[in-house]
Amino acid sequence: MPTVLVVDDEASIRTLVEYNFSRSGFLVEGVEDGKTAYDILSTDARKYDLVVLDLMLPGMDGMEVCRRLRQEGVKIPIILLTARDEEVDLVLGLELGADDYVTKPFSPRELVARARAVLRRSEAKESEAKPSAAGKVLRAGRIVLDVARHEVRVDGVLMDFTPKEFDLLQYFMENPEHVLSRDQLLDRVWGYSSATDTRIVDVHVSHLREKIEEDSKNPVYIRTVRGIGYKFTEGVSAK
Template sequence: MAYPLPRTVLIVDDDPHIRHVLGFAFGKAGVASVEAADGEAALIAVARSAPDLVVLDINMPRMDGLEVCRRLRADGNAVPILFLSSRDDEIDRVLGIELGADDYVVKPFSPREVVARAGAILRRSAAPAVQAAEIGVTHGLLRLDTAGWQAFWAGAEVVLTVTEFSLLAALAAAPQRILSRDVLIDRLHGPGFAVTDRTIDSHIRNVRRKFAECGARDVIETRAGIGYRLGPCGRE
């Protein structure tokens, strides 16, 4: 795995062995890492180190990973988050995604899987998500600046996570096409990643909710049994 710029990952877990194993795995992949042992330390580390991605355990003392994610998103921090969970529970997974996480891995996990999933997120944030949209996209009241990873509705910025932005950019690159969940998973993660349809649906809900707060009700359309496509975005 190689990146055009040095990348830093913050590893947050109360288990020092997990932090060490993941730090070693990321180091072998050419990614620098910093560590935090609990949620409070994680918030401090994000402010100090400005990592490119946070690998965040859910179950931790003092402040759990869900609360860390809530606080980061409430502050407008869109740093990509990869959750680690010890509970193989779909509700927990979807809750994490709805809070603004980009992906999740369930313990026990392979360090190589964590690095691979983190790598997919880092690659999306290192380059424009869709080649056809390299100079940006304007569709109705929606505007995407793929160079700056910014989304706007009627001139107002809508803060999205890396995955949310990539998902919207994929739809905007083919505004007349309906993209199935499987196609969207391949666009976001690459082939072979075990990502459920429900996770894609959670990301879609997040995008819709964020745009609805700016008055947008038609940014993404659902075609039942088929998939999603870009909505009219305020166009008559």
């Protein structure tokens, strides 16, 4: 059974989340502050399969916990809980390497469903160490994506990508010239087809453009298809 660490200073919310994960077949542990969570995860992250992390924590907040763990190379999947439905919070959390977010108030069933989706995606990425992934390199214009090495280079320069940014770019490059809806991207990259909104896709696309486009305001690789979603091209200007 997968083990989840729930980090929230509100006892009622922590109890609710722990109960719903337990009845869904997870092993659950809970802590009430960020410093304790960081100390546990930085020394024994392999004990856990997933972290559900509140942003507003006393002392060390969720952003800082996420930032430190990712800087130290801890790759455990993280779902953020936030009561602040603001773009800046979502952007920063995703930039720091969180895998998903859920805004309070939330449905416990939705949280568990997202947790399962994040775990499925994490397991799929681990399986890419198989020989079938060895040597797989995708190229488009100035971009070279090495699947086995989990590296992206633009004009020969190694770029810094979060795990989910890498996943999204890989899916785009594996499906060039296909119009991909936001719902389709949620399903194929994040692993679920139902979400409260699709901003998580738009935020990641925005960050990809900043890293791979010469002019993120006039993209030539990831183009918006109005009313539908996005299309990845080989980097030839439409002008």
